[in-house]
Amino acid sequence: MEWVAALLFVAVIVLLLAGFPVAFTLGGTALLFAGFGVLGGSFNEALLSGLPNRVFGIMNNETLVAVPLFVFMGVTLERARIAEELLETLSSLFGSLRGGLGISVTLVGMLLAASTGIVGATVVTMGLLSLPTMIKRGYSPEVAAGTICASGTLGQIIPPSIILVMLGDVMTTAYQQAQLEMGVYSPKTVSVGDLFAGALVPGLMLVGLYVLYILGIAFFRPGSMPAHQREAGETVSFLRVLQALLPPLVLIFAVLGSILKGLATPTEAAGVGGMGALLLALSRRQLSFERLSEITQSTLRISSMVFLILIGASVFSLVFRGYGGDDGVRAILEALPGGVIGAVIVVMLVMFLLGFVLDFIEITFVVVPIVGPVLLAMGVDPVWLGIMIAINLQTSFLTPPFGFALFYLRGVAPPSVRTAQIYRGAVPFVGIQLLALLLLALFPELVTWLPGRIYG
Amino acid sequence: MHSETSASLIDRISAVTGKAAAWLTLFMVIVTFVVVVMRYAFDAGLIWLQESVIWMHAVVFMLGAAYTLQQEDHVRVDVFYRSMSARRRALVDLLGVIIFLLPLCAFIGWKSVDFVAASWRLREASRESGGLPYPLIPLLKTVLVLMPVAVALQGFSLLLRSLQTLRRG
Numbered sequence: 174m175e176w177v178a179a180l181l182f183v184a185v186i187v188l189l190l191a192g193f194p195v196a197f198t199l200g201g202t203a204l205l206f207a208g209f210g211v212l213g214g215s216f217n218e219a220l221l222s223g224l225p226n227r228v229f230g231i232m233n234n235e236t237l238v239a240v241p242l243f244v245f246m247g248v249t250l251e252r253a254r255i256a257e258e259l260l261e262t263l264s265s266l267f268g269s270l271r272g273g274l275g276i277s278v279t280l281v282g283m284l285l286a287a288s289t290g291i292v293g294a295t296v297v298t299m300g301l302l303s304l305p306t307m308i309k310r311g312y313s314p315e316v317a318a319g320t321i322c323a324s325g326t327l328g329q330i331i332p333p334s335i336i337l338v339m340l341g342d343v344m345t346t347a348y349q350q351a352q353l354e355m356g357v358y359s360p361k362t363v364s365v366g367d368l369f370a371g372a373l374v375p376g377l378m379l380v381g382l383y384v385l386y387i388l389g390i391a392f393f394r395p396g397s398m399p400a401h402q403r404e405a406g407e408t409v410s411f412l413r414v415l416q417a418l419l420p421p422l423v424l425i426f427a428v429l430g431s432i433l434k435g436l437a438t439p440t441e442a443a444g445v446g447g448m449g450a451l452l453l454a455l456s457r458r459q460l461s462f463e464r465l466s467e468i469t470q471s472t473l474r475i476s477s478m479v480f481l482i483l484i485g486a487s488v489f490s491l492v493f494r495g496y497g498g499d500d501g502v503r504a505i506l507e508a509l510p511g512g513v514i515g516a517v518i519v520v521m522l523v524m525f526l527l528g529f530v531l532d533f534i535e536i537t538f539v540v541v542p543i544v545g546p547v548l549l550a551m552g553v554d555p556v557w558l559g560i561m562i563a564i565n566l567q568t569s570f571l572t573p574p575f576g577f578a579l580f581y582l583r584g585v586a587p588p589s590v591r592t593a594q595i596y597r598g599a600v601p602f603v604g605i606q607l608l609a610l611l612l613l614a615l616f617p618e619l620v621t622w623l624p625g626r627i628y629g
Numbered sequence: 630m631h632s633e634t635s636a637s638l639i640d641r642i643s644a645v646t647g648k649a650a651a652w653l654t655l656f657m658v659i660v661t662f663v664v665v666v667m668r669y670a671f672d673a674g675l676i677w678l679q680e681s682v683i684w685m686h687a688v689v690f691m692l693g694a695a696y697t698l699q700q701e702d703h704v705r706v707d708v709f710y711r712s713m714s715a716r717r718r719a720l721v722d723l724l725g726v727i728i729f730l731l732p733l734c735a736f737i738g739w740k741s742v743d744f745v746a747a748s749w750r751l752r753e754a755s756r757e758s759g760g761l762p763y764p765l766i767p768l769l770k771t772v773l774v775l776m777p778v779a780v781a782l783q784g785f786s787l788l789l790r791s792l793q794t795l796r797r798g
Contacts, residue, residue, distance in 0.1 A: 192710025192718070193725030194703035201729025204736055224737065225744035225773055232687035232769065241686055242661060245654055437665065444661025444682075451658070469651035474702040476654070476686075477693040481703060488733070530706055575708070 178498025199485035203492035241476040242443030253454035262417035268401040272391030282324025296325030296581040313397035319598030331376040332369035341365030347545030370624040371556040486538035528569025568606035639786035647696020695779035719794035730784040738777035
């Protein structure tokens with residue numbers, strides 16, 4: 174009955190395009206398929222009775238408690254206008270350099286990324302904050318738009334992104350499953366901390382490549398990226414720079430450092446980070462009762478959105494497995510020419526294409542559990558695979574004409590910036606992303622070195 | 630109009646529940662912080678306190694689901710939806726509620742009843758010693774039935790509003 178599983182997968186993708194909320198479309202479609210299967214005698218009804226236990230498992234998942242806590246921290250930092258201040262300070266610091274504003278945007282994207290990790294939010298914030306300024310200062314719309322989109326997507330790969338938390342959780346399960354199937358009964362484990370450590374070098378490498386590209390443009394095509402003539406009285410004091418930069422930096426380093434040094438679990442670090450963000454907001458007089466209540470509501474809505482997709486996805490995978498879909502996927506991947514390399518390339522290509530319609534959460538919860546165990550059983554390193562998936566999807570979100578990041582920026586860009594300009598600006602960054610993927614494929618140590626150093 | 634009042638009544642119930650549950654996120658942050666301080670400063674691991682964070686987390690996203698639906702914050706794949714007319718969108722929402730949302734909620738709720746009832750009957754407590762006492766575990770499991778009921782109600786409100794949009798033409 175594997176063809177039914179294939180049909181289910183295609184049906185879900187097509188039905189999702191209608192635009193009804195993902196969580197319900199995923200679960201609802203799978204349920205319909207199961208229903209017809211039970212009536213026609215091709216689906217074992219008993220499989221579905223485990224559902225409450227699975228949902229309760231999601232409710233009790235200790236790793237994923239880090240998600241709402243990190244979201245709380247990110248939303249608090251956002252509402253306390255930390256990002257605005259960072260961008261203002263950095264751009265007045267670097268603004269008089271050619272390309273300085275572009276570099277500031279990239280750096281803020283990196284720092285914001287570390288605190289929010291939700292693509293849409295970062296691209297929108299950065300677009301609203303910096304696109305008008307960049308254009309006013311004579312940046313070509315292409316360069317400005319490309320820089321903002323790319324920096325906004327850094328949020329997925331730079332720890333502590335919530336996407337890495339989710340991917341880490343899914344990878345843990347997939348890795349255990351793969352090893353059990355290989356007959357390893359004392360399996361090695363992979364944790365969210367491993368993924369954070371693995372993402373650090375590639376993430377910083379991407380930032381470095383972006384900055385190099387911007388400097389290159391500034392050098393070779395100075396017209397598209399003029400230096401800002403500083404007006405009298407516009408100098409920034411060292412103290413102001415310190416005030417804007419230090420607190421968020423300390424917060425991020427404390428959170429990341431305590432996870433990487435093994436002092437705290439990601440959940441604990443996220444809780445401490447949330448507390449730190451609250452204190453930071455309080456010290457800047459940005460925290461009223463009203464705002465605190467908005468922060469909690471916003472956290473609840475994002476959290477509920479994420480976990481309902483997880484519930485929908487678990488109904489989907491229950492039915493997909495019930496029809497033998499995972500065996501089918503395994504058979505296909507194992508029969509591919511080129512062995513492991515062929516299988517990885519095909520999976521990456523499929524995910525890249527799926528990235529045009531589905532976002533990171535859905536792909537993590539729906540697709541990774543299907544293909545992950547097969548690839549891992551073929552001997553792929555789990556941390557490397559996780560980081561490759563993350564950068565691959567980030568690339569997909571930047572690729573015209575369907576990339577999510579481009580849509581988000583279009584939504585907040587002034588009408589004078591044409592859509593074609595946004596597309597053209599994104600293309601060089603897509604090139605950088607592909608280069609990064611190639612580098613990671615050729616030198617997996619870029620990913621595996623740091624986790625190995627830290628966790629042994 | 631009759632359907633208008635029932636729709637807004639449902640909306641209000643969802644909003645009140647959601648906003649109340651939202652405060653738990655603040656407690657999650659505070660309690661996690663306290664757990665960390667207790668562990669590193671006083672070397673004391675309080676299992677029930679740790680478990681209470683997970684408990685709150687589950688209540689937050691389960692009881693917040695209906696409010697999130699009302700606030701239009703459940704992600705849609707909006708490649709096409711974005712550019713549809715109001716009528717078209719109403720049609721998508723109407724069909725989505727009938728074909729996907731209501732059956733899914735009915736199924737999860739129905740399948741969970743026995744699961745929850747068993748937990749109450751057994752007066753279940755945490756498996757860890759020093760974990761959450763009775764009746765917190767059965768109470769948490771009860772959320773498995775409450776979530777689908779609340780989401781189905783909110784889905785019904787969405788259905789009524791979609792019908793209105795369609796009728797207005």
